[in-house]
Amino acid sequence: MEYPNWDLPEGLGELLGQRFEDLKEERGYDYFEVATTQQSKVGGYPGWTQPPNWPDCTDCGTRMEHLLSITATEPGTGRWLPLDDRDPRQDEAAVPSWQAEADPAVLDTFGHGMDLGDLGGMYFFVCRICPHTPYTHRFDC
Ligand SMILES: [Zn+2]
Structure with a gap:
């Protein structure tokens, strides 16, 4: 690979x-x-669809911190699923959360319904070193 x-x-x-x-x-x-978690989230690491493109702060030059991601899709499997969203027929002790499948009854409620191009996302970054907390974003698809 x-x-x-x-x-x-x-x-x-x-x-x-x-x-x-x-x-x-x-x-x-x-x-x-x-x-990494592949769906929309606050904090953690971006689940880049393309090779990572971390921004550096234009003021201090430090690599900026990931603030939040908004992804194009919220998949029903292959991602971290809250227990309430998992298919209740699965043995939650035997199936790792990232391999769990969504409850078909709630699958249609996933996602924000916005079209973000293809399967990428918007990634927002912030510099907490600079006093005015500059921010920027990246997009991939
Ligand atoms: Zn900075």
């Missing part, structure tokens, strides 16, 4: 890639299944 170029120090990308391969082989989970 090929992993995005995250602009890491030399050799680190290969090391992480090997560890992701080992994780997949040993546990059956792909990096994208366990490393």
